[in-house]
Amino acid sequence: MARKVINRRVRYETEYGAQKKEGHAFFPYAMFHDVVVNLLIVLIIVLMAVVWHATAGPINASHPAGTNGWFGALYETKANPAVAQTEPRPEWYFLFLFELLRVFKQPWQLIFATIIIPTLLMVMLIAWPFLDTGRDRRLSRRPAGVALGLATPAVLIALTLAGASAPGAISGANISKNPAINALPGSQLIADAACATCHTFPTGGASGPGSSLANGSTKYGTDQKGLATWIGHLANQSGTGMPAFDQSFNQQQIDQIAQVIASLKTNSVQPLGGS
Amino acid sequence: MPSPIPIPPPPSPKQMVLATEDWVEYRTGFPTLVRKFLFRKVPPTGWFHTLGSSLLTVFILQATTGALLAMTYDPSPNGAYESIRYITDVQTLGWLVRGMHKWGASVMVILLFLHMGRTFFYGAYKYPREMTWLTGSLIFISVMGMGLTGYLLVWDERAYWASVVAININGTAPVLGPFISKFLLGGPVIGAQTISRFYALHMLLIPGAIIALIFVHMWLVVKLGVTPWPSRPPEPEPEPAYEPQPQRHVDAPVAVPVTAAAEQREVQEVGGD
Numbered sequence: 001m002a003r004k005v006i007n008r009r010v011r012y013e014t015e016y017g018a019q020k021k022e023g024h025a026f027f028p029y030a031m032f033h034d035v036v037v038n039l040l041i042v043l044i045i046v047l048m049a050v051v052w053h054a055t056a057g058p059i060n061a062s063h064p065a066g067t068n069g070w071f072g073a074l075y076e077t078k079a080n081p082a083v084a085q086t087e088p089r090p091e092w093y094f095l096f097l098f099e100l101l102r103v104f105k106q107p108w109q110l111i112f113a114t115i116i117i118p119t120l121l122m123v124m125l126i127a128w129p130f131l132d133t134g135r136d137r138r139l140s141r142r143p144a145g146v147a148l149g150l151a152t153p154a155v156l157i158a159l160t161l162a163g164a165s166a167p168g169a170i171s172g173a174n175i176s177k178n179p180a181i182n183a184l185p186g187s188q189l190i191a192d193a194a195c196a197t198c199h200t201f202p203t204g205g206a207s208g209p210g211s212s213l214a215n216g217s218t219k220y221g222t223d224q225k226g227l228a229t230w231i232g233h234l235a236n237q238s239g240t241g242m243p244a245f246d247q248s249f250n251q252q253q254i255d256q257i258a259q260v261i262a263s264l265k266t267n268s269v270q271p272l273g274g275s
Numbered sequence: 276m277p278s279p280i281p282i283p284p285p286p287s288p289k290q291m292v293l294a295t296e297d298w299v300e301y302r303t304g305f306p307t308l309v310r311k312f313l314f315r316k317v318p319p320t321g322w323f324h325t326l327g328s329s330l331l332t333v334f335i336l337q338a339t340t341g342a343l344l345a346m347t348y349d350p351s352p353n354g355a356y357e358s359i360r361y362i363t364d365v366q367t368l369g370w371l372v373r374g375m376h377k378w379g380a381s382v383m384v385i386l387l388f389l390h391m392g393r394t395f396f397y398g399a400y401k402y403p404r405e406m407t408w409l410t411g412s413l414i415f416i417s418v419m420g421m422g423l424t425g426y427l428l429v430w431d432e433r434a435y436w437a438s439v440v441a442i443n444i445n446g447t448a449p450v451l452g453p454f455i456s457k458f459l460l461g462g463p464v465i466g467a468q469t470i471s472r473f474y475a476l477h478m479l480l481i482p483g484a485i486i487a488l489i490f491v492h493m494w495l496v497v498k499l500g501v502t503p504w505p506s507r508p509p510e511p512e513p514e515p516a517y518e519p520q521p522q523r524h525v526d527a528p529v530a531v532p533v534t535a536a537a538e539q540r541e542v543q544e545v546g547g548d
């Protein structure tokens with residue numbers, strides 16, 4: 001059987017030539033659509049800026065950043081490297097990555113959220129035209145591609161929504177149901193550092209990316225020295241994504257935090273530094 | 276008595292326009308280029324084909340508002356927040372410039388997803404437009420980089436801690452991770468070095484890359500033409516087998532010279548499906 005020589009270029013040019021015959025000149029036909037939509041988009045951006053500014057409320061001494069408007073405050077309080085008072089929320093288009101951190105929160109799984117999945121997504125994105133090389137462009141003739149093209153945004157949207165509605169921080173130093181623990185100086189420090197934006201405490205907090213501290217630390221229990229090292233820098237060095245708190249707190253403060261975490265284990269106040 | 280030299284009549288407005296155009300044409304060739312761009316034939320297009328040009332517009336808007344912000348913004352830990360407040364609360368229309376830059380970024384990300392969806396479902400990334408998609412993907416990744424580096428510049432609580440988490444997470448990557456984290460931070464913690472680095476990335480390095488990529492992307496779009504909705508089955512295989520021709524016509528506003536070598540390579544792609 002003679003091998004038939006097919007020229008993909010001739011085939012394509014025949015097809016595209018026929019499609020062009022059905023078309024029209026770029027100007028004014030296609031450009032008309034462009035101009036209408038471009039003006040609309042610019043209008044939307046201006047309107048968003050106006051509504052954001054107009055609804056953000058008066059800026060005065062008691063509301064230095066204005067009250068939260070429809071689209072959020074104009075700015076929040078100035079960054080203070082020592083205390084985190086707000087949740088470290090990324091821009092909405094990074095929420096899916098943020099949520100992945102909660103899904104893969106065990107230290108050994110973390111690499112999925114931080115490296116493997118983002119890299120895979122980027123490689124797939126760039127390489128897609130070289131993976132899907134079938135010549136028929138009709139949706140009905142490329143079901144696998146279409147399924148992937150629908151599933152990917154669906155998953156991204158689901159992760160984004162989950163990330164956006166992740167529980168926030170707990171109010172003040174009321175991290176446990178035991179008032180004696182809440183009265184410890186470390187509890188206030190935990191509130192300042194906003195640990196509950198990543199960890200669960202007995203009264204609430206986030207279900208990730210950090211582990212649950214509702215019953216204290218699984219890893220260290222009442223070992224306050226171990227906890228202090230972990231909070232100070234070991235967690236950060238182990239690649240958990242947790243900040244190194246020895247950059248923002250002194251050793252005494254870190255010991256006080258460790259005391260509280262150890263106390264959560266027994267739900268009773270442990271002496272500072274351990275028994 | 277010598278006959279008087281005849282005075283030519285003054286040129287009509289039309290002649291003046293034509294002469295001007297000829298002046299420009301001979302020196303630059305732009306009129307022909309613009310005419311070929313505007314009056315090129317495109318297949319049937321609709322509203323979905325407008326998303327790419329909207330992206331171009333929003334990018335130009337971001338570059339303009341960004342340049343205006345840069346005139347007042349102070350990229351230092353002590354000055355950043357104060358300069359943002361000054362722009363928002365004091366400067367004439369500063370709030371509008373900052374607001375348009377802030378919300379334009381979100382609109383751009385949404386438009387990117389829509390434009391990617393449009394080209395994906397139209398199968399517009401298929402032969403011969405693979406490089407259009409590839410350059411687009413690189414633009415997409417760069418724009419996400421703009422979002423990441425721009426967020427910290429406001430230097431408020433939320434941005435600061437989000438960046439701490441982002442940089443820490445980056446540091447967990449094997450091999451290169453710690454190196455990249457160190458590079459981004461410029462020191463042991465987020466500080467003056469970090470803000471300068473993010474600023475340089477955000478207003479010089481990444482936008483420069485995006486501009487170059489947009490040029491390539493747009494060149495490819497104009498050269499190859501846009502893809503209509505795939506309603507018809509592809510053309511059947513041509514019969515008889517194709518004989519390579521020495522010269523082939525490329526229907527683009529600016530004909531791309533196809534060298535003999537490239538032609539040869541193209542012919543060698545001939546083969547099974």
Ligand code: HEM
Pocket residue numbers: 323324325326327328330331334387390391393394397399400404407408409410411412414415489492496500501502503
């Ligand atoms: C700032 C970013 C971008 C700009 C300014 C831009 C601009 C454009 C323009 C003006 C077109 C003409 C047709 C249309 O508008 O649909 C186009 C087509 C195209 N774009 Fe983009 N684009 C951008 C990002 C992307 C991204 C992220 C991708 C995909 C990953 C992409 C893939 C494509 C493809 C495959 C086409 C060809 C469409 C066809 O043949 O019908 N672009 N782009």
